[in-house]
Amino acid sequence: MKFVIEFYRTRERDDAHAVVGRETVDAVDLDTAIGMARSLAQSLDMPQRPDALAIVDENGRTLHSCAFDAALGQEKRPSP
Template identity: 80%
Template sequence: MKIVIEFYRIRKQDDAHAVVGREAMDVADLDAAIEMARSLAQSLDMPQRPDALVIFDESGRTLHSCAFDAALEQKERPSP
């Protein structure tokens, strides 16, 4: 299935969302899309670290969305 993954920064003051990355691709199913999104969140070269992501299908319907837990991300990344 064709999907688009968008990565966002979220401004806490007014909940404004800014897209910092977008990738379109073909995946087997939603589980594969979520796994790809997690991988891209760590490896994609974006101007800022994303706070959240949304996965859309080719019709623009939201299939999945989530916010990242900053504490969890810090645990997953190795220390420099």
């Protein structure tokens, strides 16, 4: 299955998003795509370090999104 992984920066004052990287990957399932996204977040050469990512399917439906903790580089779940 094809997934599109978008890495982006967000602006806190108005929650604007700027895409700093985008990759299309083939993965057997969403869990595999999430693992690939984590790896790509560390290895891709992007103009800025992303602070969040989203994974969308072939139809543009968002399947997963998360923000990165700036200090640790770890994922954190969006607040409800």
